[in-house]
Amino acid sequence: MKKFAKDFIVKDNVTLSSAYALLRLAPVDGILPEMQAGQFVQVEVKGSKTTYLRRPISVNFADYDDGLLWLLVRNAGDGTHAMIEMQVGEVVNIVLPLGHGFTSPSDKSESVLLTGGGVGVAPLLFFGKTLKDADFNVSFLLGAKSEKDLLELDEFRKYGEVFITTEDGSLGERGFVTMHSVLKQRHFSKIACCGPTPMMKAVAKYAKANDIDCEVSLENVMACGLGACLCCVEDTVDGNLCVCKEGPVFNIKRLKWQI
Amino acid sequence: MADLRVNIGALKLKNPVMTASGTFGYGEEFADLVNLDRLGGILVKGTTLNAREGNPYPRMVETPSGMLNAVGLQNHGVDYFISEIYPRIKDIDTNIIVNVSGASPDDYAEVCRRLLPLEHIPAVEINISCPNVKQGGMAFGVTCEGAASVVKAVRKVYDKTMIVKLSPNVTDIAAIARAAEDEGADAVSLTNTFLGMAINTETRRPYLSTITGGLSGACIRPIAVRMVWQVANAVKIPVIGLGGIMNGRDAVEFLLAGATAVQVGTANFIDPSVTEKIIDYIDDYLNRHNLNSVADIVGGML
């Protein structure tokens, strides 16, 4: 897929809760590049005195009807803080699309579970839409610390059934995603997962134990985002691979996780 | 339009702007984002005799106006480069220069010997900042004898342009440059990364798996400019300047300090097409100052 370094204009910036914002951006030249669910972008950071490199952010959604790129950003430090402070009308340069995304199952009868935690839910929205457009049966299992950390629930509901866990029990079932009752009640033939590493490992362990095909999206620290600097490597059965180029989505069979 | 051409020994560059090894892959990673044919040269990833897995993750951390890296020369080895990568990149209309590393002078020489027949590789850049296994892990680039031993071994087998890339982690970089010149290097490039370290104060752990790593980016520029100026005053062979070049102004600063050409590294991560902007800036700068060619500003500090 051809990559671009494009200027985008902030069309709106919705604060989802104190720590998160949904940015919707339009390419200045009007052409939103073709993207795959699970791919990411590298955002130039403006307005932060301490941030030097670009910041990798997942494609939350590519809205081709309105020509908008959606980014769901969590305030994790100075760079992401500057991003969520961006004003409508500001212009920012974005390199995209990067990496390899999620793969759709070959058989339409398969039911797919998309599960994530915190801001890790970001790439699952676009993947859910992609799967629904291709007539797959999609379910989402979203986990968070608390109700206020659950993002874009109304958007997710457009593409599939939504199951929820919160650590404090403020919404859905109490606990972690791997403890949700739906996992005992239904059979899924594929799982796609994105979230904090301990959560992804727990999901991967569940998938492995139940012989379910499972892909996870890694968030290794990155510099170039283009497969050039070899900073972001993950140890895999094929050796050290660049998460930014061969990933960020990997089938758990390729990872050397102790699960 | 000013004359942007420069020569590094027998090597002819259409302009003085190249990309630094390890920051630009094999060029192809940037092909969608930069017109590679416009570049003066591409220094490809550090290449060794045998494949290397590199260091464990984490390999990088951002630091004020720069970054630390500890990639550890991950590469598939020279034979893989020749059979798999070279055919894909050989027709890029620029100077493709292979950055070479090794654990002994013989290693370096053997890699260069295998690269010599490749028609579209007009030069090598000898990275003497990597550990000298035979002498117990110290880098060749930190002593005059170490540097001389590598340059001598390569010179015996390699008669195309040899650039020697100097480590800045030394007390007298000009002395090392002279040692390389004396053994027949055609040019020197500097600087490589500066040894640095950063600790996560919350976890109390180092950010890098190797604890220490190489510092690059804007934060090193004033030190690199000083070293280029010192070396340019100490040797007669051309000097290639790098370290923290972020834009055209910075590139001109290195030329004024005495560099005949420059390399751009970390800045490619922030603006993948920064090299094209630097080329345009130099052209514009020369026109603005009523100068005809890059040669007019090399070492042109007043």
Ligand SMILES: Cc1cc2nc3c(=O)[nH]c(=O)nc-3n(C[C@H](O)[C@H](O)[C@H](O)COP(=O)(O)OP(=O)(O)OC[C@H]3O[C@@H](n4cnc5c(N)ncnc54)[C@H](O)[C@@H]3O)c2cc1C
């Ligand atoms: C492929 C990928 C997709 C991502 N998608 C999203 C997303 O959709 N939404 C979102 O909010 N965040 C996402 N992240 C994480 C986001 O990139 C980091 O939170 C951000 O870089 C932190 O920068 P900062 O300046 O705000 O904080 P810093 O103070 O620099 O760092 C805070 C934390 O973020 C991590 N981090 C710092 N720099 C990087 C980097 N260059 N790459 C990765 N992690 C880093 C650090 O390890 C640290 O733990 C993604 C990361 C990757 C690799």
Ligand SMILES: Cc1cc2nc3c(=O)[nH]c(=O)nc-3n(C[C@H](O)[C@H](O)[C@H](O)COP(=O)(O)O)c2cc1C
């Ligand atoms: C991720 C990374 C990998 C590098 N790999 C190499 C290498 O393989 N060989 C080498 O000679 N220099 C290597 N370098 C050093 C750069 O080529 C350059 O000397 C240094 O980064 C300073 O320039 P800059 O500040 O413009 O980046 C690497 C630098 C970085 C950031």
Ligand code: FES
């Ligand atoms: S971030 Fe440079 S190779 Fe992945």
